[in-house]
Amino acid sequence: MTFTAKGLATRQRIIEGAAAHLRADAPGDVTLDDIRRATRTSKSQIFHYFPGGKEELFLEVARYESNQVIEDQQPYLGALDSWEAWELWRQAVVARYRAQGPRCPLASVLDQVGGVPGAAEVATVLLHKWQAHIHRGIVAMQARGEIRPSLDAAQTASAFVAGIQGGVTILRTTAQTAHLESTLALLLAHLRSPEPGD
Amino acid sequence: MTFTAKGLATRQRIIEGAAAHLRADAPGDVTLDDIRRATRTSKSQIFHYFPGGKEELFLEVARYESNQVIEDQQPYLGALDSWEAWELWRQAVVARYRAQGPRCPLASVLDQVGGVPGAAEVATVLLHKWQAHIHRGIVAMQARGEIRPSLDAAQTASAFVAGIQGGVTILRTTAQTAHLESTLALLLAHLRSPEPGD
DNA sequence: GGGATTTTGGACTGGCAAGTCCAAACACGC
DNA sequence: GCGTGTTTGGACTTGCCAGTCCAAAATCCC
Numbered sequence: 407m408t409f410t411a412k413g414l415a416t417r418q419r420i421i422e423g424a425a426a427h428l429r430a431d432a433p434g435d436v437t438l439d440d441i442r443r444a445t446r447t448s449k450s451q452i453f454h455y456f457p458g459g460k461e462e463l464f465l466e467v468a469r470y471e472s473n474q475v476i477e478d479q480q481p482y483l484g485a486l487d488s489w490e491a492w493e494l495w496r497q498a499v500v501a502r503y504r505a506q507g508p509r510c511p512l513a514s515v516l517d518q519v520g521g522v523p524g525a526a527e528v529a530t531v532l533l534h535k536w537q538a539h540i541h542r543g544i545v546a547m548q549a550r551g552e553i554r555p556s557l558d559a560a561q562t563a564s565a566f567v568a569g570i571q572g573g574v575t576i577l578r579t580t581a582q583t584a585h586l587e588s589t590l591a592l593l594l595a596h597l598r599s600p601e602p603g604d
Numbered sequence: 605m606t607f608t609a610k611g612l613a614t615r616q617r618i619i620e621g622a623a624a625h626l627r628a629d630a631p632g633d634v635t636l637d638d639i640r641r642a643t644r645t646s647k648s649q650i651f652h653y654f655p656g657g658k659e660e661l662f663l664e665v666a667r668y669e670s671n672q673v674i675e676d677q678q679p680y681l682g683a684l685d686s687w688e689a690w691e692l693w694r695q696a697v698v699a700r701y702r703a704q705g706p707r708c709p710l711a712s713v714l715d716q717v718g719g720v721p722g723a724a725e726v727a728t729v730l731l732h733k734w735q736a737h738i739h740r741g742i743v744a745m746q747a748r749g750e751i752r753p754s755l756d757a758a759q760t761a762s763a764f765v766a767g768i769q770g771g772v773t774i775l776r777t778t779a780q781t782a783h784l785e786s787t788l789a790l791l792l793a794h795l796r797s798p799e800p801g802d
Numbered sequence: 803g804g805g806a807t808t809t810t811g812g813a814c815t816g817g818c819a820a821g822t823c824c825a826a827a828c829a830c831g832c
Numbered sequence: 833g834c835g836t837g838t839t840t841g842g843a844c845t846t847g848c849c850a851g852t853c854c855a856a857a858a859t860c861c862c
Contacts, residue, residue: 410829410838434719437819448841449821459821517715521632529777564786565767571783572770579727585769588762596794608808608859635849646811647851657851 409455417455420445425467428514436518438463464519465528471512472532476539478502483536486543489552492597496590500583503574508581510574537567544597554601566593607653615653618643623665626712634716636661662717663726669710670730674737676700681734684741687750690795694788698781701772706779708772735765742795752799764791 409417423445428436438452438460456463476483479502482495512532519525541563547553573586607615621643626634636650636658654661674681677700680693710730717723739761745751771784 408838412829413839416839435819438821439819448839450823450842451840453821454839460819526777533774533778561786561790564783565790568770568774568783568787569763569767570770571773572766572768575769575773576731576766579724580731585762585766588759589766592759592763592794593790596790599797600800602798606808610859611809614809636851637849646809648812648853649810651851652809658849 421466429511465524468515468528483539487546504583508578510578537563540566619664627709663722666713666726670726681737685744702781706776708776735761738764
């Protein structure tokens with residue numbers, strides 16, 4: 407069961423085609439026939455390249471979209487070492503989710519796979535990476551004296567991730583970015599707020 | 605198509621039985637036969653009391669669970685007019701979600717109905733109520749001089765809702781309350797922080 | 803008590819979608 | 833070219849589940 411170069415290309419085409427299809431409006435319940443149609447492939451190809459069937463394919467798509475989430479915040483997220491970088495990052499996050507609207511590619515695909523353990527793992531890994539970037543940024547800012555040392559970097563990074571996550575969740579159901587923006591504004595203000603008594 | 609008292613009791617039993625079933629571990633895809641079994645009713649009863657079928661029934665369950673979410677935070681959420689009340693409220697929220705673990709009753713049922721407009725509305729109404737309570741609490745605290753007047757009450761209430769929402773979402777996939785707790789701790793600290801320059 | 807109405811049981815239907823299977827086309831090394 | 837392994841098409845099977853239907857039992861109201 408080894409794949410040739412052509413085979414691998416087809417496999418990739420299926421993943422990306424499925425991802426594109428899941429990004430479309432209100433995908434609802436997506437069937438393998440939908441994917442088949444969207445990617446101009448046949449049933450046997452899907453099972454040939456993803457022996458685990460639907461679950462395996464969708465997990466692959468979830469990994470793909472999960473990488474996109476981080477990618478879309480670069481280069482800012484990777485180098486939060488100045489107030490300017492933080493500001494650009496905030497704008498990138500808001501812009502990305504504003505453009506995306508209520509359709510969240512990653513959430514859509516995770517909805518499809520449901521509660522299998524692999525899905526939780528993809529989400530957990532993403533959250534960790536995200537939080538680690540923010541944490542590094544806060545520590546860097548503290549090192550250069552831009553953020554008060556008494557601020558709990560771990561707690562703050564955790565709150566950032568939770569706030570963004572919540573803002574995006576609310577965006578998905580209300581189609582409003584207001585909550586996402588409020589959270590980011592408040593958290594950035596919190597970062598900037600001086601030592602009490604300064 | 606009018607219902608007698610007995611009929612209404614059956615109808616209610618179906619709603620509550622379905623809610624209980626949806627709270628069980630990993631409900632996955634819930635079928636009407638599951639509900640039928642869990643409530644000791646027959647197919648015809650379900651369609652008799654919920655002519656709209658699965659969608660109507662599950663929306664009813666969602667409304668029921670949505671009320672629970674607010675109820676479980678009372679009486680604190682309705683009277684956030686002292687630091688003690690805020691603290692008790694925070695504890696109630698954390699305790700509730702810690703007890704609930706990764707299974708969120710409301711999220712489970714909303715997962716089942718999917719993207720129908722009614723589902724979004726139930727969620728939106730809940731968020732609004734929740735946010736209104738918090739907003740009232742902040743304004744009340746400002747009125748008695750416990751919170752600096754320069755704090756943007758609307759933005760902060762919005763961030764609270766987003767942060768809690770995100771914390772709960774993360775709890776659902778990681779089974780950890782850490783993010784929820786970080787967010788609440790940070791936001792409460794933000795409420796208490798003094799006027800810059802005081 | 804009796805006729806009208808509501809409530810209940812559960813068999814049945816129809817459609818849909820995941821996964822299987824076989825055979826045909828194709829690629830690649832020799 | 834030839835044989836072996838890979839890739840592709842698509843018909844078919846299988847099982848599931850929402851929703852329908854009819855008839856029996858219970859209830860209500862006069």
